[in-house]
Amino acid sequence: MLELIKEIEKLKKEKNAVILAHNYQPAEIQDLADYIGDSLGLSFEASKTEATLIFFCGVLFMAETASIISPNKKVVIPELEAGSSLSSKINLEQLREWKSNHPDSVVVSYVNTSAEVKSESDYCVTSSNAVKIVQSISKGEKILFLPDKFLGRYIEAATGRKMEIWNGSCHVHEKIGDIIFAKAQNLHPNTKFLIHPECGCSSSCLMKANIYFDCSNIHISSREEMINFVKNSNSNEFVIATEVGIIHRLKKIKPEAKIFPLSEKAVCEYMKMISLEKLRNALRDEVQEIRVPEETAVKAKLPIERMLALSD
Template sequence: MSVSLYHTPPEAAAVLAEEIAALKAERNAVILAHNYEYGEIQDLADYVGDSLGMAQYAARSEAPVLVVCGVHFMAETSAILSPEKIVLIPDPEAGCSLAASINADQLRAWKAEHPGAVVVSYVNTTAEVKAESDYCCTSGNAERVIRAIPEDKTILFLPDMFLGSYLRQQTGRNIEIWAGECHVHAAIRPAMVERQRAALPGADFLIHPECGCVSSTMHYLATGALNPEGTHILSTEGMIRHAAASPAQQFVVATEIGVLHRMRKANPSKEFVPIDESISCKYMKMITLEKVRNSLRDLTHRVTVEPTLAARARTAIERMVAL
């Protein structure tokens, strides 16, 4: 694989990691990193995981300072759950194309078209959208959230149309779906799966339900065109658990390439291949060691959420955490 999962040259990374460790001790801070961050960011973090895991860790932590190495909505979620803490994001421009695909005004208008519907928002949304939602979810617990809602209810699912389509097919529920997408996952097309399946027929295929190939993958599985024993539609954390437990030695991973670092680190004897080397989130990769150092040193880029808005959003987030 030619694409690097690192950003900073090793010698410079070592120096910056030492500075960050000293500042972290001085500030009594913890560092949370998403699975899609650069390898050197994951290596120095106190916690590495998905959005739900990051939110849970932030809520449990007694540290007064949280450095969220991820995108902006993740820092917002930590600020909502831990309003008494200083929540920092190393680069405030680290946004999310999926979260940007719907705003609170659009959601209110959609709700008005479907009175009585239950709103389920994927965690990749702004605090304003969460405040208009009944539930939040991640890809890991989305199906549990849907199944927890009374069967006679119409569900408005937003903003990821691929995850929404997957959930509708899996549960058979009456789900209206917002036409949003993550620009990274949407770029994973059926042709990529077919190309890698032909090249690596013996590999396990791990596919994220956000991906643009998920609907066709489900069709191929149903018709027998893909081997169901070797194809798995899983959340990011599900992929990591599967890779550790599976006897397979080779895996093709259809999600953002940053997760390969954690998989390789946990399973050094196994081979992990990206579905395509281009599947990288430019927003996640805006977080660098230098920016983490600067944020801790200067306590810059603090993320806060207005208390009334945070209280409304917290209900949906707490339901997500509970499930």
């Protein structure tokens, strides 16, 4: 493995390339990345990096987003089969039909969608800015939110804004399932619980707080908010409800902390498809470039730019 790591580092330096990795990537990929983050952070980094060659260690829709906002840069993904169960829950034809049944609606798409779906959307959002962006839309507008029903319900609970919500979900967060927080808190007393909004339990926490369980130690957080919370917290024990890959990054930030997954089953098989060998091959051969068709890219860029502008 050491020789492979040295080869990757050598190729990266020779080609003046940058490696971007999502929080859910395998630990060895994260350790080689120039930047690790969530979808929003990776989008910002792709737009501002001076490197013209980007190796995107994540899933396909993320590489598409990087290509859309940085059309003059070459974006390569080490594994073309690294898809997303959530982005596959709605396609272009389904969105167009949904829009036709709800004319004059504002379409708000989670960034976990294909470039084609983004091209038919008015806004893109991530878990860290979805509430802010929905609040920025005039209250007189009808909103279609897609594709994650749990994030949509969380936004409704957080904003008091009723939306039409697509019936999709992420298979990773579905694996976590319904949580009996009273039982979980008994197992981990005095522990901070960090819950991603894609988990069904996130909206339950907002709506049932102080009724069925003590919500004082439960925090609904995007992935980057989880990172900052752990970094700045006086606590040294955390339970994380999202994909388990983020725990590697959290432990590097606070080595002395005890960090537990709420569910050991919360593993994204797609995120784990990228290996050191595949990254080395991508760097060496520069194949599997992601290039979104120009017409689609132009239309998809507007909702992405709105997302970035409202995230400052």
